[in-house]
Amino acid sequence: MIRAAFASTAITAGFCLFVLLVVLVPVALLYPEPGEVLSRFLLGPFEKTRYMGNIVELATPSMLTALAVVLMFRCGAFNLGVEGSFFLGGLTTAAMVLWMPLPPLVGIPLALLAGAIVGSLVCGIPGILKATTGASELVSSLMLNYAAVFIGLFVLNYYLRDPTAAMLSSDRFPAEYRFESLIPRTRIHIGSIVAVVACIIGAIYLNRTSQGLEVRISGTGNDFSRHLGLNSVALNIRIQVIGGMIAAFAGGIEMLGLYSRFTWQNTTGNGWTGVIVAIIARDNPILIIPAALFIGYLQVGGDLVSRAFGVPTEIVSLIQALVMICVTSVAIFQHPALRKFVQGNRGEAAQ
Amino acid sequence: MTGNETTPQKALVEFREIGKTYPNGTVALRNVSFQVIEGDILAVCGENGAGKSTLMKILAGIEQPTQGTIHYEGRQKRIADPNVAGDMGIGMVHQHFSLIRSLSVAENLALGQESRRGLLIDRRAAADRVRELAQKFSLDVDPNTKVGSLSVAAQQKVEILKALSRNTRLLILDEPSAVLTPQETQELFVQLRSLRARGVTIIFISHKLHEVRALANRITVIRSGEVVEDGVLSEMSDAAISKLVMGVDVTRASRNQRDLSAAAPVVVVKKATVATGDADRRIDAIDLTIRAGEILGIAGVDGSGQEGVVDLLCGNVQPDEGDIALLGRPMALATTLDWRHAGMAHLPGDRFQIGGAPQMSLVDNVMAGSHRDRQFTRGPFLRVGAMVARTNELIKTFNVRCLGPREPLNSLSGGNAQKLVAAREFSSNPKFLIVNQPTRGIDVAAAAMIHGELLRLSQNGTAILLVTSDLDELLQLSDRVAVMFDARIAVVLENEGLTPERLGPYMLGLEKAS
Numbered sequence: 001m002i003r004a005a006f007a008s009t010a011i012t013a014g015f016c017l018f019v020l021l022v023v024l025v026p027v028a029l030l031y032p033e034p035g036e037v038l039s040r041f042l043l044g045p046f047e048k049t050r051y052m053g054n055i056v057e058l059a060t061p062s063m064l065t066a067l068a069v070v071l072m073f074r075c076g077a078f079n080l081g082v083e084g085s086f087f088l089g090g091l092t093t094a095a096m097v098l099w100m101p102l103p104p105l106v107g108i109p110l111a112l113l114a115g116a117i118v119g120s121l122v123c124g125i126p127g128i129l130k131a132t133t134g135a136s137e138l139v140s141s142l143m144l145n146y147a148a149v150f151i152g153l154f155v156l157n158y159y160l161r162d163p164t165a166a167m168l169s170s171d172r173f174p175a176e177y178r179f180e181s182l183i184p185r186t187r188i189h190i191g192s193i194v195a196v197v198a199c200i201i202g203a204i205y206l207n208r209t210s211q212g213l214e215v216r217i218s219g220t221g222n223d224f225s226r227h228l229g230l231n232s233v234a235l236n237i238r239i240q241v242i243g244g245m246i247a248a249f250a251g252g253i254e255m256l257g258l259y260s261r262f263t264w265q266n267t268t269g270n271g272w273t274g275v276i277v278a279i280i281a282r283d284n285p286i287l288i289i290p291a292a293l294f295i296g297y298l299q300v301g302g303d304l305v306s307r308a309f310g311v312p313t314e315i316v317s318l319i320q321a322l323v324m325i326c327v328t329s330v331a332i333f334q335h336p337a338l339r340k341f342v343q344g345n346r347g348e349a350a351q
Numbered sequence: 352m353t354g355n356e357t358t359p360q361k362a363l364v365e366f367r368e369i370g371k372t373y374p375n376g377t378v379a380l381r382n383v384s385f386q387v388i389e390g391d392i393l394a395v396c397g398e399n400g401a402g403k404s405t406l407m408k409i410l411a412g413i414e415q416p417t418q419g420t421i422h423y424e425g426r427q428k429r430i431a432d433p434n435v436a437g438d439m440g441i442g443m444v445h446q447h448f449s450l451i452r453s454l455s456v457a458e459n460l461a462l463g464q465e466s467r468r469g470l471l472i473d474r475r476a477a478a479d480r481v482r483e484l485a486q487k488f489s490l491d492v493d494p495n496t497k498v499g500s501l502s503v504a505a506q507q508k509v510e511i512l513k514a515l516s517r518n519t520r521l522l523i524l525d526e527p528s529a530v531l532t533p534q535e536t537q538e539l540f541v542q543l544r545s546l547r548a549r550g551v552t553i554i555f556i557s558h559k560l561h562e563v564r565a566l567a568n569r570i571t572v573i574r575s576g577e578v579v580e581d582g583v584l585s586e587m588s589d590a591a592i593s594k595l596v597m598g599v600d601v602t603r604a605s606r607n608q609r610d611l612s613a614a615a616p617v618v619v620v621k622k623a624t625v626a627t628g629d630a631d632r633r634i635d636a637i638d639l640t641i642r643a644g645e646i647l648g649i650a651g652v653d654g655s656g657q658e659g660v661v662d663l664l665c666g667n668v669q670p671d672e673g674d675i676a677l678l679g680r681p682m683a684l685a686t687t688l689d690w691r692h693a694g695m696a697h698l699p700g701d702r703f704q705i706g707g708a709p710q711m712s713l714v715d716n717v718m719a720g721s722h723r724d725r726q727f728t729r730g731p732f733l734r735v736g737a738m739v740a741r742t743n744e745l746i747k748t749f750n751v752r753c754l755g756p757r758e759p760l761n762s763l764s765g766g767n768a769q770k771l772v773a774a775r776e777f778s779s780n781p782k783f784l785i786v787n788q789p790t791r792g793i794d795v796a797a798a799a800m801i802h803g804e805l806l807r808l809s810q811n812g813t814a815i816l817l818v819t820s821d822l823d824e825l826l827q828l829s830d831r832v833a834v835m836f837d838a839r840i841a842v843v844l845e846n847e848g849l850t851p852e853r854l855g856p857y858m859l860g861l862e863k864a865s
Binding site for chain 1: 665666667686687688689690691697699701704705706707708709710711715718719720722723728731732733735
């Protein structure tokens with residue numbers, strides 16, 4: 001069992017590397033110094049502490065949004081409201097910080113909590129609609145993401161806007177509310193630790209608590225949970241609200257960790273990245289951590305070659321898309337020969 | 352078999368020292384050698400997990416042997432994949448259907464061998480082909496209906512047609528009767544005999560001895576991956592076969608004869624009607640009483656309302672009219688959870704869809720439902736150690752064959768999965784137990800074990816509702832039998848010298864209780 005789990009992780013990692021090279025090598029060949037492009041993309045992110053810091057900064061919000069997605073997917077809810085939740089969470093946290101000048105020790109948790117509660121609506125409402133009317137949570141959560149953005153822009157424009165700023169943005173946050181950097185020369189903040197701990201708690205919740213077991217049972221389909229008499233409707237709503245809260249909390253953390261003003265004028269894409277990470281992690285909370293770091297690494301590598309050689313950053317999206325296709329190709333994963341190949345190799349290596 | 356004396360026996364398939372070891376070390380087959388004679392109906396018997404299905408999958412190209420060779424028509428062949436098997440004229444009908452429910456019959460049959468017109472699939476040609484095949488083999492199906500809307504028996508016909516669609520000379524059926532009613536089974540057998548008359552050789556996997564007798568002329572018995580018998584069926588007694596299959600004599604559990612008239616009623620249903628939902632689950636003014644320690648059997652042609660009664664008494668539906676009481680408590684508005692709290696347990700008909708979560712581990716499957724019991728929790732956390740210990744204990748008492756408690760449910764054979772689900776439901780000491788098709792598609796030993804458990808529970812005072820389409824099982828276990836017809840209970844009979852023939856007219860609606 002453990003060996004099989006290991007095998008599927010190894011296959012995923014293998015695919016990631018394979019796709020990386022399949023996309024990168026032809027692209028690199030278009031430039032005068034293909035070797036430079038390749039090494040800058042692949043090794044560049046590790047050259048400086050700052051770049052490695054960037055990987056962690058990028059991975060932090062996607063770990064949390066991915067955790068939200070994993071919890072909802074594992075419960076059988078295909079809710080994509082994380083994007084909107086993240087946005088509203090960031091907005092509400094920013095608004096709280098600006099409007100309620102409390103001492104930071106009370107104010108920060110309160111602002112994050114308020115963000116989580118407001119942001120959870122984007123995931124929670126589709127859950128309630130599904131339970132009461134049968135409307136697909138996939139469709140309603142996608143649509144609600146737009147509503148969240150426009151509500152946010154309205155609030156920003158009419159209530160938060162700093163009239164003296166040149167761009168559409170809020171007032172500056174008081175300095176004592178912003179998270180301090182934990183490692184010099186990076187912007188890694190407390191949120192990264194929170195995200196890793198959250199993923200571990202998520203794994204414990206799913207695998208080691210009674211309610212986690214109910215979540216997993218509900219996720220396998222309705223017949224078995226109905227047979228057991230579980231109230232999977234209520235559980236589903238609850239998980240979607242919790243998922244929304246986690247994603248919105250991530251938005252608040254991102255806001256206080258990396259920004260000095262609220263400047264988002266559209267959703268940030270952190271939710272979508274979370275979905276990608278969740279898929280690569282194959283719905284396993286622990287694997288979210290390496291998966292998010294991998295996606296962060298791709299983004300930093302893409303940025304570096306874009307700045308140095310003018311390589312379009314779209315190749316990062318291309319790599320992400322291909323990795324997702326590979327990971328979701330269950331057919332490939334369940335290919336017995338491939339599996340055997342990997343497991344067999346491991347077995348021989350062990351001896 | 353008189354024909355065999357005049358025409359020489361020609362082997363269509365010969366297995367030579369076939370062995371199969373899975374990568375995880377499980378030995379499924381070792382040294383299997385025997386012949387399949389052309390024109391025979393060969394029954395392959397054995398317990399669940401004995402290796403029958405593996406052997407047939409090797410023949411159909413789905414799995415590869417790790418040892419030995421297969422000779423087809425005298426020549427050594429390597430059957431690399433199901434397509435090769437198809438080209439050789441080997442077709443297989445699986446126990447779990449491989450049809451796509453959202454496609455029509457014709458589309459399902461054409462899949463993988465579509466006749467094209469330009470870039471498009473020639474639907475008319477596909478439909479004509481189905482009609483032609485259906486006529487040739489006198490299997491009556493409409494090419495344009497969606498497979499999902501067909502009854503199980505009709506789906507099986509489609510599956511057989513699909514297997515026959517490529518000039519098939521050898522047809523393999525994996526427990527074809529497991530999903531059928533007795534009537535449908537009879538019809539299937541007529542069709543199989545006529546196929547044989549057309550020169551199709553048939554290999555037929557079954558657990559049911561009387562079916563083997565009715566259909567086959569040769570028998571091969573496999574036990575723990577080895578052939579223990581291969582011979583002419585008429586030369587063997589039932590007892591001998593059953594001993595070969597099991598390796599030991601199986602004693603059939605028999606009913607406890609006792610007076611139950613004084614026992615307290617556990618479940619009382621009065622004029623319960625459920626009008627909504629699909630037609631097969633409708634029930635109309637049902638009256639039922641099940642007493643403590645009683646096994647009440649429900650007989651009826653499939654779809655006569657048995658499923659409706661099960662739905663009603665496990666809390667899946669609430670009655671539109673009428674009353675239900677469990678131990679004097681009104682249950683008309685109760686949910687499944689209320690029923691379970693009140694002492695109901697339920698062994699459902701579908702162990703992989705309803706009774707368990709196939710991808711989840713045995714521990715999760717066994718502990719689901721008692722995962723909130725104080726014994727297995729510490730605050731919100733599960734006591735995994737206690738759960739694994741409990742699972743191991745149940746695996747041992749119910750003799751579930753598996754690699755360990757962390758294995759996923761879907762790697763177990765049907766019979767072992769059923770034992771596991773039964774272990775969960777039976778071990779909760781239910782006051783009222785619903786069992787729906789408890790032994791469908793599982794081997795004699797597993798069935799005997801489940802029967803024994805049911806009788807033990809009834810002796811301890813559990814009221815049991817037994818829904819089964821296996822009349823032998825029904826009459827073997829039930830204290831009383833209620834026969835359903837057209838969503839109503841036609842009659843309730845004491846099981847005193849009751850025979851299937853007595854039940855028949857009620858099942859078909861020809862007679863009603865006065």
